[in-house]
Amino acid sequence: MNKIQLVIALIVAAFSLFSYFGSSSVNQITGEKQHIGGMSQKQEVAMGLQSAPQMAQQMGGLSQDARARELVSQVGAKVVAQSVAAKSGYPFKFHTLADPRTVNAFALPGGQIFITMSLLSKLETEGQLAGVLGHEVGHVLARHSAEHIAKDQLTQGLTGAFAMGSGSMNAAQIGQMVGQMTMLKYGRDDELEADGLGLRLMSEAGYDPRAMIRVMQILEKASGGSRNPEFQSSHPSPPHRIEEINAKLKKAFPNGIPAGLTP
């Protein structure tokens, strides 16, 4: 068993135990009370950093397209630097995966964010990319992974940690487990909350939030494929998300969307 496995096993095990004493905390960004067990921001960051290289590898590796990678990093950095996300303390990093077929974007706990070339190539404007990345940053800020890990921990956490700690789980399985915990289990409410945060972040960063509506249309069109990306999973359908986006925009901008935002 290597050191990384041990570290992750210990984090998961410690987290499972703390959760028994179930405390709740108020999320600084969303203002919502949430159950995240004993998981600290530092632990989220550690988990994400440990899993990121492996996640990239499992998903076919990072893109060789330097221009695409640069664009994703720049737009991601802008969405973070010029919005409330900058105050969160998470070290955000935006990765571009080579995968030309799976239309997908996802976030690991603590700020490691991924988008596939397939999704990137379907986007038409910088604002749309800001919308996708803003949505993922929203999952991180709302600590959705931590919430879901907290929900799962009593049934799975200790078992998983034991399996990891005993060496019966290999690195790939650990990566898979972290992946399942983080990206596959977002619920409908999480998606809508991430959409709302994404709209806020992208408009704070100077992007026209209406670009998110087009993103949903693009995702709907792409959902003919059978793969299982985060954006078109079992959760709210794009038309429903568009309705919600319109409602949120009306509320956030009662006098209309300000002029001069980047589309």
Ligand SMILES: [Zn+2]
């Ligand atoms: Zn999402």
